[in-house]
Amino acid sequence: MVITGKLSDLKKVTNGSLFSDKAATAEFTGLSIDTRTIADGNLFVAIKGELDDGHKYLRHAFDKGAGACVVQSGYEEHLPAEYRDRCLIVNDTQKGLRQIALWWKDKFNPRYIAVTGTNGKTTTKEMIADVLAQKYNVFRSPGNYNNLFGIPLSLALLNDSYEICVLEFGMSFPGEIEALTSMVKPQVALITNxxxxxxxxxxTIENIARAKFELLDHIDADSIRVLNLDDALLKARFDKEPEPKLGYAVRADAQVRPTGFSSNSLGRIIFQYQGGEIHLKVPGLHTLYNALASCAVARIFEVEFEGVRTALQSYKGKSSRMEILELSGITVIDDSYNANPTSMGYALKALSQMQAKGRKIAILGDMRELGEDEIELHHDVGSIVAEINPDRLITAGRLGMHIAAGANVNGYDSSRTETFMTAEEVIEAMLPEIRDGDQILIKASRAMQFEKIVRAFKKKQEVRS
Structure with a gap:
């Protein structure tokens, strides 16, 4: 079951108005803000955004089977006359979307877990959900539904069978996490880093911390704070937080901590915890942190060790997030989903821990939205490259060339470096050069479209095989 009702229900919760008395009986099942994915019977909420306006697609929404719609006051002229008996008018459709989601949310009583942080949000959310699913019926927000649009759409999918709801909170501007926290009221608040x-x-980093800390600032007093104590900013905040709280760490003193860990030839972590051993499938030390976060939540919800181990050892990761692709003759580490300085460091260190039959190649591109320090931050990634010393460094983009510069300044052999501007240029240059045994890390911000490079390697290897 998903959100279902009549426009008369929503008129009350949004303080909206109906075009006619007949509109009160208009029914809907499901919620959508995108006509590309709308399903038959859905309630279509027309959102006016910075780049586009959902009111332009009202006819298309009804042509695709929308049961009813919500429009913003002043935009009624966009609504075809034949559909006005299925329309609710509100002052602000973005606010209306949240009000509608809350109306549905309040019908159920699962326990809510909110996960935020700069890196590892999605993986941590998925691991927590998998672990808790060993004992409970768990809802998790789909994909990266993590903002003021995605969370309402997630809440609209709830039903009375769910005992726990695990949500990911993203952040693009101050106040966003405060709004999400006020909407969800989580009983467990977790910050990864x-x-x-x-x-x-x-x-600044301090502003990012303040924005992430909105989660802690706006939860109820009896909600449980779960923080990564190896992160200096989180450790400082943890020390000031009241009980109940729970810390996890690899190095710092914490309630949840492995007694030991190592990595195998593919950089996958094996760690000891609660007298047993857990083998992770996704490479990198950062995956251990994600796993420990889920162990902390498992402790809160009293999931036994065997359930934790079963879930974590089965977790294979999400597409394009440190995804190991064993192609014909080569290994590709596809981390092309996105990038920032911290995740770049994690990925490069994971590459350094892997054993390769042939060359280790790092193909890295621009990290976007880094502001006035963007060049320095790309140089810093270059210094990590110099430290781990892969056989080849390939960069792409206006900022990517500063990764190469940072590597070379820190002693990396410039003869092993090539710089390009686009993913297409990388493909043209690198495809003929790839050899059997090569191990290739591919990572950049999404705007660089490095998934094209991954697809090109896949296609070449399929032809070879």
């Missing part, structure tokens, strides 16, 4: 991302809009 604080690092440089969105600096173009946020300015």
């Amino acid at each position: 604080i690092g440089p991302a969105h600096l173009e809009t946020m300015g």
Whole structure:
């Protein structure tokens, strides 16, 4: 079951108005803000955004089977006359979307877990949901539904069978997490780490921390705070937080901590915890942190060790997030989903821990939205490249060339470096050069479209095989 009702229900919760008395009986099932994915019977909420206006697509929404719609006051002229008996008018459709989601949310009583942080939000959310699913019926927000649009759409999918709801909170501007927290009221609030991302809009790491801490500032007093104590900013905040709280760490003293860990030839972590051993499938030390976060939540919800181990050892990761692709003759580490300085460091260190039959190649591109320090931050990534010393460094983009510069300044052999501007140029240059045994890390911000490079390698290897 998903959100379902009549426009008369929503008129009350949004303080909206109906075109006619007949509109009160208009029924809907499901919620959509995108006509590309709308399903038959859905309630279509027309959102006026910075780049587009959902009111332009009202006819298309009804042509695709929308049961009813919500429009913003002043935009009624966009609504075809034949559909006005299925329309609710509100002052602000963005606010209306949240009000509608809350109306549905309040019908159920699962326990809510909110996960935020600069890196690892999605993986941590998925691991927590998998672990808790060993004992409970768990809802998790789909994909990256993590903002003021995605969370309402997630809440609209709830039903009375769910005992726990695990949600990911993203952040692009101050006040966003405060609004999400006020909407969801989570009983468990988890922050994975604080690092440089969105600096173009946020300015400083301290501002990012303040924005992430909105989760802690606006939860109820009896909600449980769960923080990564190896992160200096989170450790400082943890020390000031009241009980109940729970810390996890690899190095710092914490309630949840492995007694030991190592990595195998593919950089996958094996760690000891609660007298047993857990083998992770996704490479990198950062995956251990994500796993420990889920162990902390498992402790809160009393999931036994065997359930934790079963879930974590089965978790294979999400597409394009440190995804290991064993192609014909080569290994590709596809981390092309996105990038910031912290996640770049994690990925490069994971590459260094892997054993390769042939060359290790790092193909890295621009990290976007880093503001006035963007060049320095790309140089810093270059210094990590110099430290781990892969056989080849390939960069792409206006900013990517500063990764190469940073590597070379820190002693990396410039003869092993090539710089390009686009993913297409990388493909043209690198495809003929790839050899059997090569191990290739591919990572950049999404705007660089590095998934094209991954697809090109896949296609070439399919032809070879």
